[in-house]
Every structure is written in C-alpha cells, then in structure tokens.
Amino acid sequence: MDLSKIFEISGSALSAQSTRLNTIASNLANADAAATDPESAYRARHPVFATVLDQARGAGTEQAAAGVRVAGIVESQAPPVARYQPGHPLANEEGYIFLPAVNTVEQMADMISASRSYSSSVEVLSTTKELMLRTLQLGRG
Numbered sequence: 001m002d003l004s005k006i007f008e009i010s011g012s013a014l015s016a017q018s019t020r021l022n023t024i025a026s027n028l029a030n031a032d033a034a035a036t037d038p039e040s041a042y043r044a045r046h047p048v049f050a051t052v053l054d055q056a057r058g059a060g061t062e063q064a065a066a067g068v069r070v071a072g073i074v075e076s077q078a079p080p081v082a083r084y085q086p087g088h089p090l091a092n093e094e095g096y097i098f099l100p101a102v103n104t105v106e107q108m109a110d111m112i113s114a115s116r117s118y119s120s121s122v123e124v125l126s127t128t129k130e131l132m133l134r135t136l137q138l139g140r141g
Contacts, residue, residue, distance in 0.1 A: 013068055018118070
C-alpha cells in the first residue's frame with residue numbers, strides 16, 4: 001500500500017470521530033431541555049458510518065485500502081421521558097414536561113471511546129510521518 005493512502009485513511013477516521021464527538025456534545029447539551037409536548041422534545045442524534053473501499057493495483061496484486069465516511073446522522077426513536085412538574089413554566093395542562101431520552105453516562109462512555117479513536121488516528125499519522133522522514137534520511141546517508 002502506498003504510504004500516502006495512510007494519510008487519507010487516518011484523515012477520514014479523524015473526520016468521522018470529530019462528527020461523533022460533535023453529536024455527543026449536542027446530545028449532552030440538550031439532555032435537560034424540557035418541552036411542552038413529546039413531539040417538540042429533543043431527540044438524541046447518532047452518526048452512521050460507512051466504509052469507503054479504495055482498490056489499487058500494485059505489482060500484479062490487488063491491494064485494498066479502507067477509509068470511513070459519515071453516511072448520515074439519525075435521530076433516536078426512544079420516546080421522551082414524561083415528568084410530573086406542575087410548577088414548571090413549560091408544563092402542559094396535566095402538569096407534565098417532556099425530557100429527551102438521553103443517557104448521560106452512556107454518552108460520556110461514547111465520548112471517551114470517540115476521543116481514544118481520534119487519538120489513535122493522530123498517532124498513526126504521527127508515526128507514518130516519522131517513518132517517512134527517517135526513510136528520506138536513509139537516502140541522504
């Protein structure tokens with residue numbers, strides 16, 4: 001595989017994990033957003049990833065490199081949580097407010113996973129760059 005493909009693959013992983021981190025941040029920011037009715041309550045968002053397969057021919061053998069792309073962002077189908085709070089300004093006639101079904105512990109665990117994946121991709125880029133520089137130095141000597 002061409003070393004320059006490693007930069008493309010790692011770059012696509014960085015972009016995907018960045019999108020994942022942004023959706024998690026949005027979910028956490030809106031975890032306590034109350035609404036008057038279930039239809040207007042915030043729904044958690046989750047990115048959907050797809051593999052991007054790039055096939056290249058090299059020396060009579062077929063080599064494949066796989067990157068990742070964000071295929072879309074979907075909204076959770078979990079129903080909002082109804083909470084009885086008659087004194088709340090957004091309470092409906094029965095005294096209920098509707099909160100998003102966002103599990104903050106789950107979101108934080110997902111954020112840690114995304115952050116580690118992002119860091120791993122940065123490390124791959126850094127190591128590849130260092131290997132390329134050392135290869136160039138061998139050519140000088």
